[in-house]
Amino acid sequence: MGEFINALGNPAVPFLRYAFIAGILSSASFGIVGTYITARRITYLAGAIAHSVLAGIGLSLYLSEAHGVQWLSPVFGAMVAAIVAGAIIGFVSMYAKEREDTVIGAVWAIGMAVGLLLIAKTPGYVDPMSYLFGNILILSRQELVLIAVLDAVVIAVGLLGYNQFQAVAFDEEFARVRGLRTSLYYFALILMTALSIVLLTTIVGVIMVIALFTLPAAVGAMLARRLWQVMLLATLFTMLFTTVGLGVSYTYDLPSGPTIIAFAGTVYLLATGVKSLRRRFGA
């Protein structure tokens, strides 16, 4: 671990520092959005958006390599794809409820297919594994700036609308009777989910990013009584998971994404075990 801390300060390995900063920055977004979407039980939406993000990554890689569109970074492509996928899923689940699961499955799979095809046709060698499972080497400084901006947007909206988001998640009909435009909050939540996904896809990859919405919020919910307490704990746990995961992956030369998720999963399982033991023995 000491080696990891030294490396964080080493100007020769900026990527590690970027990944560390990205992990810390995005933890609040993941804590807030993860708490809302697990409370509302719509994490499957996040799964579909996360996977479909590969289409945007593939397109940006293809266009920048094959057609010289240099400004189009993978994170930017991911952001556009996440917003498009979120908008499609949001409209379908609001206006054609009965087809929601079909459309979610389609967005999920088609997004991945398009992304993989575009990556295959990108000149030079691009390893799709980096995008599927995360690779801290592909994070640039400009992308870090974009991440910081998206993060600020998600946190601001998530905290400003706390009472409303909570009420809509708890009892949508009552919220409507109180005059809240519930579809607006639903849509905002999906877009916040989409933007959060973009923050961490580079480090943990499109497949596993969903675990960072659910696991920290699940551990937080075991310890807290109120929604904001769950958010705070989920934020701290996300910070812990990404930082320790990065440190372990650097120290033992392991891929960052699986290391972070494996650590998060271990903590979640331990917490679940302790909770059920305490319940059994009434402590």
Add this chain to the structure above:
Amino acid sequence: MGEAVRFESVDFSYDGAPVIEGADFSVADGDFMSVIGPNGAGKTTLAKLLLGLLEPRSGSIRVFGRTPRSARSQLGYVPQYAQFDPAFPVTGMDVVLMGRLGPRIGPYRREDRREARAALAEVGLEGLENRRFSQLSGGQRQRVLIARALAGNPRMLILDEPTANVDAAVESRLSTLLRRLNERMTILLITHDLGFVSDAVRHVVCVDRWVKMHPTEEVTAEMITELYGGNVRMVRHDKTEHEAGATGAHHG
């Protein structure tokens, strides 16, 4: 006395299947009205039409002389407590404060907290505001939901099946509370439980796709048998006849 609710030839259907047909009735301001009928008869649909959560296919609905949507802020809605996710991390106070929400974004104000605490006291739950919602008993959860509706200072309270899954003690406590609240607001109570607060109820609306209003004293054992069971072919509600098949499927 003014009118709290007026339905005029209201029809409603879900995907073409009629749920409410030709509903014509009114509720006087200050009334205590019970909506009865078998499961699946359209009682909850009636409440949702009244709250503006559903739009009628035809006909008109007026609540305090306005459209349901614009009258919403004067309505207190109490849904069935059993429908809530028990794992949702909120305290009783958090839930009651939701009754203070409106279009304004941002944190709750001092006044919101004061009203929420007053509503909790009204339903006899002072001291339990910081208890997690899921740790409250069924009867307490229901009273939290009533307090949430009261926190918005409604002119009318609409309760959906408040006596489902509660024991006799909770029922009698609820009955006392509703009687007291009826002194200052209109109450519309949806129930399949005919005995509940029967002496406080002044009017009864029978729903089984059609809707029919009676003063309480007119409700006879015969009518109830007809509505809920017995030989459905013999049911006659004034001139309205309905098929045995449609009603038979609704017995719960």
